[in-house]
Structures are given as structure tokens and as C-alpha cells.
Amino acid sequence: MSESAEKFSRITPTPAYQMVADAIEREILTGRLRPGDPIGTEAELVKQFGVNRSTVREGIRLLEHGGLVQRDSSRRLSVGLPHYNRLTTRVTRALILHEVTFRELWEATMALSLATIEFAVDRATLDVIEALEANIAATEEVQEDAAAVAELDTEFHIILEKAGNNRVLELAREPSNMLIYPTTELVIRGVPEGAQRLVKAHKMLVEALRQRDKEMARLWTRRHLNDWRKGFERAGKELDQPIDLVTMRHAMRER
Amino acid sequence: MSESAEKFSRITPTPAYQMVADAIEREILTGRLRPGDPIGTEAELVKQFGVNRSTVREGIRLLEHGGLVQRDSSRRLSVGLPHYNRLTTRVTRALILHEVTFRELWEATMALSLATIEFAVDRATLDVIEALEANIAATEEVQEDAAAVAELDTEFHIILEKAGNNRVLELAREPSNMLIYPTTELVIRGVPEGAQRLVKAHKMLVEALRQRDKEMARLWTRRHLNDWRKGFERAGKELDQPIDLVTMRHAMRER
């Protein structure tokens, strides 16, 4: 790496398909093209850019993959608003490929959940609290069905996040959510009274929201997640093992 | 949404290029293909999948865009380990397109930084502390140069994150980092003694790490970020305005 006095900047030949993608992307990011706006047909783009259709197509695929452009019913192109799931899925995959451990996941989830619950305590409206209570009621009715409970648990926490009213935090959490929630079912099964403890924790969290009691909220968040951890270990899994695709299979479906 | 008794599952014709991408992706995610492994040449894939090269290429572009496959020096294909930056960039873009406000960004950064610093207090080794001190020394030397200070500030916080030793949290933070750090320069300029306050905060944070004093660490993290906020407002920006590309221009370069 001897980079002392460089006269010329590195030359990086950019393939045409990349330039096509970049050009369209720039229009979108600068706001000259807004979500919903139609992009031309392939033929039009061919004319505008002066490249072959194959090239245009390769370029478009990139943006399409990123969700920056969509194809509506008739496969015509329009600017899209990339929604989180799409991105999150990929981040989640990256975590798996990097062989992140369950311990890291658990720790991070703990930290992020605590942050979330504080926002929620500050901002939860009555609507939110009612939604949460409805969720709890539903959970109680299906207590025997671990899968159903797990699903409702996910919903509970999603509502909580939305209550916090901070999309940056929400997005930051999503990858870890995608990894931890799918294991909930496994964890509930691991502990006999798992579902009950979960419902109890949810109830106490809602109570904390009502009273706007941060300490209480933090306490029960911790307990709730400690339960997860205990269940996880009791299910015979090792906390320091990398998150594996076998456990996560269902989390990986895009769309 | 009347989805009561549906007899037929939705039909979704999957284009060939998509299937190509999916097939390769599956091999990677299940671990049958590991990072670094070569994928065949385009010609080989054409033979294996029995589709045209154009189709193969469109499929490959998708994976390439996601970082799941790379092209090395000679543009030959191999399995890649998607690194965060790539993904982060896209998440960051999504936040901008969703018109997230600086307030949300600031709040989330506060929460995430507090989480980070707690991990760091628990786990910072001497190496880390020395690296941080070196960084501070360097910062002091360039105090006049706001841009240089901003860059070193970013580095400081990255070291801090790594010290926490939790990649999930690290990844969770990255999008907000990409948005907030580029504004640091602007913020430093906004306050006359901005650089000094920044250095002071960094010093106190390191001191807190040495003493493994969480409260102190949290306190100075809060101060540090409150400074950011003050500077931001003093620079004449509105906290409730959406994060815009003009302010963020430099943050958006991929690679």
C-alpha cells in the first residue's frame, strides 16, 4: 500500500449496465422521480441511454432487486418505495453468513428492546394500549398452540415498536427481530409454563405503559427476554452457537 | 380483504432469471456453497440451467447486487460474503425515501449509542483504549479542520462499537451512523468551541471506559449527542425536517 504522491486517481471502468442503474437511481434519490412515477418502457430507455436492450435490462434488474423500481400488474416499470422487509431480509442473511451467535443476537435484542420500550412508555396512546390488550386476550385463547402464541408475540412487539414512533430505531431492530422471533416458538415449547410467563410479561408491560412507568417497563422487558434465554437453553441449544439456517429456515422467505 | 375460504393458492409465474438467482442463492444460504467458492462461468451456468446466457446474466446480476456473489479481479464469479456497507447504504436510502426526520435519527442514535457504550464499558480491552486515545490525540492536532475532526469522530465511534463486540448491534447502528456522521462536520462548524467540546467528551468517555463506570459513560454519551443536537440547531437546521439528500450527499456513495 504505498500510496504516497499519487498523480492520478484510480480508474475504474464502469460497465454500461451499472451506469444505467446509477442514472435512474440518481433521478429517484434526488427526488426528480418520485415513488409511483412511471419509468419509461425498456424500448424508451434503450433510446434514451443509447445502449442495447439487454444492457438496459441488466441495469433495471439491479434497481428492481433493491426495490427502487417496481413492476406493476402489467410489468411496466415505476418508481417504488423500497419497503423494509425486503432490505431486512438481506441484512438478516448477512448476519447468518457472518455466523453471528445467538448470544450476540440476544444481547443486542435486549439493548434494543429496552430502548424501544422507553419510547413506547413516553408515547403510547390509548389506541396502542388497547391494541396490545386485544393481542394479549387473543394470546390467552391460544395458549396451547405454541406456534400461534409465537406469532402473536411477534405482533405484540411490532405494535410496541410502532408506538415508539421512531422509524430509525424500528428499522434498526428489524434484522434482529427477524432472527429472534422465529425462535420464540421453540423457546415456548422449551418451558412448560412458557406461554403463561409470556402472557404475564406482556400484561405487566402494558400496565407499565398505562402508568408510564419506565422502570417497570424496563424490568419486565428484561424478565421477558431472560425467559427467552432460559427457554432457549432449556431447549438444548447453545447460546454461543452461530445462528444457523436450519433453525431459521422459515425466517428467510422473502415477500 | 375478504380472504375467507380460498380454494386456490395464488399463481405467481416466476420468470426464469429469478429462478436462476433463487437456485444459486439457495446453494449459498444452505452452506453447500461457501464464501469464496467459485461459481461456474456464465457458459457453465447456461449449460446447467438450460437457459440462455442473457437469462443467466440477469439472474446473476441480482445476486451480485446483493453481494451474495462477487466478481474477483478477473470478473469470474465466486460466492461473496455480503458486507455491511453495501446493505447499509440501501437501508440508509430507504430511510431517506421514507422522509425520516432528523429528530427520529437523533433519538435513535441516542438510544443506540447508550446501548453501545454499555457494552464497551464492559468489554473494552487495553488495546481499544489505546486506540481511542491515539484517535483523540490525532483529533486534537487537527482541531481547526472541521472535516478532519468529523472524520476522526466517526472513527472514534467505530472503534467504540467494535469494542462492544456485538455484531448485531453494530449492524443495527450502521444505517443511523451513515446518516448522522456526515452531519458532524456541519455541526462542529455551527458551534465555535465545537471541536473542543467533542474532544472533551471523547476524553471523558475513555476515562469512563478505564474506570468501567457505566453511569459516567452514559452521561457523557448523552452530553456528546446533546452537543450534536445543539450544533445542528445552531447551524440553522430544523430537527423535524426530513433527512434530505442535499445534506447527505456524501453519505451515499456506495463502495
Add this chain to the structure above:
DNA sequence: ATCTAATGATTGTCGGACAATCCGACGCAA
């Protein structure tokens, strides 16, 4: 053994082609 030049393989791009599908207009029947 090391460097150089020729050879072959591979990618990026191009042009053209065709079937399947979608959209819209048209005409016909109720």
C-alpha cells in the same frame, strides 16, 4: 528460473428475433 508474447477462455455489449402476455379499441349481443 524469470520475463514476454501468443493463445484461448470469458465477459460486456450488441443486433435481431419470437412467443406470451397485457392494454385498449372495436363490434356484437342481451
Add this chain to the structure above:
DNA sequence: TTGCGTCGGATTGTCCGACAATCATTAGAT
């Protein structure tokens, strides 16, 4: 008038074949 089937044009998904530029590799020169 309203609803329905049909037709033509437009557009996409896929295929074929081709060629220049570039990289890898091998053979040849020093």
C-alpha cells in the same frame, strides 16, 4: 345502454448468434 368476446398493437421474457476487450495460461525467449 351495458356486458362480453375478439382483434391488433405494445411490451416483456427469452432465445440466438456475434464480436471486441480483457484476463488466464501456456509456450517461448532471455
